[in-house]
Every structure is written in structure tokens, then in C-alpha cells.
Amino acid sequence: MYSNRSQQQKKEDTFILGSVSPTDSQTQETQYKYLPLVTKAIQGQLDPKWQECKIKGKNLTPRSNCAITIHQNHLYLYGGYQSVDGILKDFYKLNLGAEYFYWQNIKCDYEPGPRCRHTFCAFKDSLYLFGGQTGDSITTNEIFVHDVNLGLWTKLSINDSYPQPLDNYCATIYNDQLIIFGGFYTADTFKHSNDLYSFSFTLNKWVKLNKSKGKQPSPRDGSSIAIHNQILYMFGGKNGDLRYNDLWQFDFSKQEWHFIPVNNLFDIPMSRSGHSLKGYQDELILFGGIHDVTWELDDLYKFQINLLEWKMINKDTSRRKDLEVPSPTKSNRNTHNKRRSIKLPSLLRPLSLRRSPCTSPKKVRSSSQSQHSCFYNNQNGQQSCDYQNNSSSINTTINYVQERIQLQKLKKKAAMLKLFEVEMNKRAVFQDDCNVTEKLKTSIILIGNPKQDLKLTKGALTEFGQQIVSKFLLPLSNGQNTIYGKKPCARDGHAVAIIDDQMVLFGGDRHTMSFNDLYLLNLKQF
Known part of the structure; x- marks a missing residue:
């Protein structure tokens, strides 16, 4: 069947994909009334300190407890853990100075094998991988x-100075040494550690x-350390179920630990483990971690070393859902929660809150009585039973409940079908001779420009406590490889590194769901 429309009309109705000029953008924003609302919501949640890196090509497998390091403007990554694939052994690098970000898989004939909760650091033209x-x-x-120039792995010989097998410790570089603290021994002792070791890269010796x-x-794992002016700083960690928020320093010249009393007690970060701590100029930068079971954090702090004060840059937003009124559950139906009870009409109360119009079958005393009997006193003081009224009341209640359940299902179905609808006055723009082409164009518009009433409902939050906003509408920095203002959600077990005035953050997990996203934090904007 051929269309009756003229060729000129078809050209006018053609939908062009690609970059949109300012004039076309303004016209599109006028036509779609929800775009200004989405733009306003995005501007409200933008964080200019953060940028999410856009990965070209195939992205990495999501993972946590991997290790990254930076060498000559390249980001190197090794291993990690993923709940489905287990402990990983892949080795990648990414050029942070390139126009586009690509993960390049590095293949070697001889490799260390699977690793997680380990250390990966760069010294001169070599990358060192320890423990885990x-x-x-x-x-x-x-x-x-790993020799960066030759692309070869070499295993160093182990001597008596080596510490016991160790994982989930923290590490940093100090001059020509690798410094590690804490962790968990699993060889023979199975205990937490508070040992502090240094490894000489040139001598292959631990001290x-x-x-x-x-x-x-105290002994712990999952803590983090950083070095500033010959002083090592350590924060947080856990020992079993007990997590810490204490801050310590180690003086290399005196070989002594000192607890740091903080001046401002109001801004001390919550206890946590699996976080990151990095030194930058006269400050320590703290991000994320886990405070309790299923309570990962997305807060950002800095510790001003000269003032001995913590300062909160971004508060934790991972528990914003807790501010909403909770729905009735087994845990909040009890009276000790002190929630004000609301009296509803009989037929509007949930089925579990209604009083049953008949005696429970388990409480019927005589087998000769019907299990649907309902006794009451008549005018003569004798017990009687009204089966007809009882049956009518039961049927009315059950029918009402079924109607409400059916109505809720219909509302959900209508909301799902609305995702594929286009307003009547705009259907002509997407119509074509081919039905498949029409559906494809409609899908592109709906994905690229999500409707405000479906994607940005007032009060609607994701499971991570953030508003649902389409990535396609977020502004780009430099128009190519980063999403400006996009900050990471709450997580622990992530990996960080410092390059120039930026902190690089990769991966981590939340509620056993791993991430493979890559972020840049501008440390100058503090």
C-alpha cells in the first residue's frame, strides 16, 4: 500500500537524528512541556565537583575490591570481585588524557591470577601487586x-621478612616504599591485624x-591510610561487626602512633569501613564506605590538617527514603513504634485489620454447628444464628477487596502502557509508510526525552535515594567523554587514585550489586 502524501510532505516530516542546533533545541523544548521541568530538576542535583566518564566500546565487568594505580597519565586496573563471576584476574589500562575513554585489555603469557582485596601501585616504570x-x-x-615497557609479569622471591598472607588491608606509597596497615590474616591465625609494614622496592625487604x-x-581491616608531610594518617575500619571512626597518625621519624583529638566534634564522619582516604595539599579527602549492614554511604569529607577539624562537603543522601512515611509492615505495626493510629471505615481497612464477622473455625466448640455460624442473643435471650446476613457481609467484604486489587492492577498496567504512548497532536511527526520505522522513531523519542510525569514523579526516588533522571538529558563537559555534575551513588569497596588535581574513583558495590562506573572529582573546587 502506498501513502497518499506527497514527497515534499514526507521531507518535512523527516526526523533528523544527531546534534541539535540552539534554534531547534529551543523549538523542541517549547513543544515538549516536560523538558523545562526535567532540566530544572537536573540543575538542582548537579554537583560541579564530580564528572562521570563515558566509556567508549565495551565496558568492564562490574566489580568491587579491585585495585587501581596511575602511571604516566594511564589508569591501570587489576582484578576485583563480582558476585556472579567470583574473583577476577583481568588486567586493563585506560588513557586519561585521550579524547575518548577506552578500556584496553592487557594480555600477558604469565599473570598473577585471580585477586581481590589486594594492593596495586606504581613505582618508576613498574607496577607492584601484593597480597589479597x-x-x-x-x-x-x-x-x-609488571614491567610497563616490556609488558611482562615477574614474581619476586619470598624471604623471611615477608608478612603472613594478608587481605583487606590498606596501603600507600611513601618515597621508595610501600606502606601497608591492618588487614586480616588467614594463614594460621585467622585474626585482624594492626601491624604496620614498609616494603623497599629496591631491596625486596619488609620491615x-x-x-x-x-x-x-586496635586491630582492624577495611580502613584507609594517606601520607602528608612525612606523617601517615589512618581512619576507620572494622573488627568483626564493630566499625570505627577514629583518626590516628604515625610519625615515621619517631616510629610512634598518636591518636588525633578532633576540635570540631559535630562534623566527625560516621563510623565506616571500605571507604577511601587520600591526601591532597594540606587536607585528607574521605569518601563513601559502609556504616552498617545495607547502609553504604555517599558522603564527602575533608580533614583540615592544620586546624585538626573535619568539614563535611556533601552529606550522606543514601537514606533519604527513611524520611518518607513507611508502609505497614511487620516491624512497624507494633504499638511501641508510637505511630498515630488512623481509624478507617470498616470496608476501607486492610483485611488484616478488620474484625471478622464470624467466629474462627478453630474456635467452634461443637462439630454439629456449621463452621460459618455466628451466634448472638435474640429478644428472648436465646441464642440464634442468622446465616443469610453473615454470608452477605462476608461476600460484600471479599468482593470489595477483590475490586480494589483489580483496580490497582489496572492502574499499574495503564502506567506501563503509557510509556509507549505519544500524544495525538504529535503522532503525525512520527508517522511513515512503514509501521516498523514509526515504532522505532517513537521509541527513540521516548528514551531520549522521558516524559516528566513518568520519569520525574514528585517524591519518586530510586532504590539509591536519588531522583530518576535520564542520562540522555545530562549536560556534557567538553561535549565528548564526561557527564558534568554526575556524582557517584553510595558504595563501599571502591578504588581511588590521585592524578594532578583530580581524584579518580572506580567501581565498588552496594547491597552486593557491583558497579563499573568511573568518576573524576575536582579537588580544586573544595
Whole structure:
């Protein structure tokens, strides 16, 4: 069947994909009334300090507890953990100075194998990988060295100075040494550690630094360390179910630990583990971690070393849903929650809150009585039963409940079908001779420009406590490789590194769901 429309009319109705000029953009914003509302909501939640990197090509497998390091403007990543695939052993690099961000898989004949909760650091033209978990409750104290120029892995020989197999410790670089603290020993002892070691890259030798028995942090894993002006700083961690928010410093010249009393007690971060701590100029930058079971954090703090004060940059928003009125559950139906009870009409109350119009079958005393009987006193004081009224009341109540359930289903179905609808006055724009082409164009418009009433309902939040906003409408920085103002959601087990005036953040997980996103934090905007 051929269309009766002229060729000129077809050309006018053609929908052009690609970059939109300012004039066309203004026209489109006028036609779609929901666009200004979405733009306003996006501007309200933009954070100019953060940028999300757009990955070209195939992205990495989502993971947590991996390790990253930076060498000559390249980001290197090794291993990690994913709930489905287990412990990973892949090795990648990404050029942070390129026009587009691509993950390049590095293949070597000899590789360290699966690793998570390990250390990966750069020194000169070599990358060092130490310790970590290789299997279920199996850890190692091996060190592998990757020559960046030759593209080869080499395993260093283990001597008596090496610490026991260790995982989930924290590490940093100090001059020509690798410094590690804490972690969990699994070889023979199965205990948390508060040992502080240094490893010489040139001598292949470990030295235990905290030999004195003076005051020092309690054993823990999942903490984080950073170095500033010959002083090492350590924050947080956990020992079993107990998490910390204490801050310590270690003086390399005196070989002593000191607890840091904070001046401003109101801005001290919550206790946590699995967070990140990095030194930048005269400050320590703290992000994320996990405070309690299913309570990962997305807050951002800085510790001003000269003032000995914490300052909150971004508060935690991962629990914004808790501010909403909770629906009735087993945990909040009890009276000790002190929620004000609301009396509803009989037929409007939930089925579990209504009084049954008949005696429970389990309470019928005589087998000769019908299990649907309902007794009451008549005018003569004798007991009687009205089966007809009782049956009518039951049927009315059940029918009303069924009608309400059916109505809710219809509303949900209508909302889902609305995703595929286009307003009548705009259907002509997408109509064509081919039905398949029409459906494809409609889908592109709906995905690229989500309707305000479907994607940005007032009070609607994602499971991570953030508003649902389409990525396609977020502004781009430089128009190519980053999404400006997009900040990471709450997480722990992420990996961070510092390059120039930016902190690079990759991966992590929340509620056992891993991420493969990459972010840049501008440290100058503090």
C-alpha cells in the first residue's frame, strides 16, 4: 500500500537524528512541556565537583575490591570481585588524557591470577601487586611486578621478612616504599591485624614499623591510610561487626602512633569501613564506605590538617527514603513504634485489620454447628444464628477487596502502557509508510526525552535515594567523554587514585550489586 502524501510532505516530516542546533533545541523544548521541568530538576542535583566518564566500546565487568594505580597519565586496573563471576584476574589500562575513554585489555603469557582485596601501585616504570584474596578464605603474601615497557609479569622471591598472607588491608606509597596497615590474616591465625609494614622496592625487604608496645590503633581491616608531610594518617575500619571512626597518625621519624583529638566534634564522619582516604595539599579527602549492614554511604569529607577539624562537603543522601512515611509492615505495626493510629471505615481497612464477622473455625466448640455460624442473643435471650446476613457481609467484604486489587492492577498496567504512548497532536511527526520505522522513531523519542510525569514523579526516588533522571538529558563537559555534575551513588569497596588535581574513583558495590562506573572529582573546587 502506498501513502497518499506527497514527497515534499514526507521531507518535512523527516526526523533528523544527531546534534541539535540552539534554534531547534529551543523549538523542541517549547513543544515538549516536560523538558523545562526535567532540566530544572537536573540543575538542582548537579554537583560541579564530580564528572562521570563515558566509556567508549565495551565496558568492564562490574566489580568491587579491585585495585587501581596511575602511571604516566594511564589508569591501570587489576582484578576485583563480582558476585556472579567470583574473583577476577583481568588486567586493563585506560588513557586519561585521550579524547575518548577506552578500556584496553592487557594480555600477558604469565599473570598473577585471580585477586581481590589486594594492593596495586606504581613505582618508576613498574607496577607492584601484593597480597589479597585468591579464593574462598585463601589469601597470599606474594608480590608480582609488571614491567610497563616490556609488558611482562615477574614474581619476586619470598624471604623471611615477608608478612603472613594478608587481605583487606590498606596501603600507600611513601618515597621508595610501600606502606601497608591492618588487614586480616588467614594463614594460621585467622585474626585482624594492626601491624604496620614498609616494603623497599629496591631491596625486596619488609620491615615492621610499629615494634613498640605503646598506644596504637586496635586491630582492624577495611580502613584507609594517606601520607602528608612525612606523617601517615589512618581512619576507620572494622573488627568483626564493630566499625570505627577514629583518626590516628604515625610519625615515621619517631616510629610512634598518636591518636588525633578532633576540635570540631559535630562534623566527625560516621563510623565506616571500605571507604577511601587520600591526601591532597594540606587536607585528607574521605569518601563513601559502609556504616552498617545495607547502609553504604555517599558522603564527602575533608580533614583540615592544620586546624585538626573535619568539614563535611556533601552529606550522606543514601537514606533519604527513611524520611518518607513507611508502609505497614511487620516491624512497624507494633504499638511501641508510637505511630498515630488512623481509624478507617470498616470496608476501607486492610483485611488484616478488620474484625471478622464470624467466629474462627478453630474456635467452634461443637462439630454439629456449621463452621460459618455466628451466634448472638435474640429478644428472648436465646441464642440464634442468622446465616443469610453473615454470608452477605462476608461476600460484600471479599468482593470489595477483590475490586480494589483489580483496580490497582489496572492502574499499574495503564502506567506501563503509557510509556509507549505519544500524544495525538504529535503522532503525525512520527508517522511513515512503514509501521516498523514509526515504532522505532517513537521509541527513540521516548528514551531520549522521558516524559516528566513518568520519569520525574514528585517524591519518586530510586532504590539509591536519588531522583530518576535520564542520562540522555545530562549536560556534557567538553561535549565528548564526561557527564558534568554526575556524582557517584553510595558504595563501599571502591578504588581511588590521585592524578594532578583530580581524584579518580572506580567501581565498588552496594547491597552486593557491583558497579563499573568511573568518576573524576575536582579537588580544586573544595
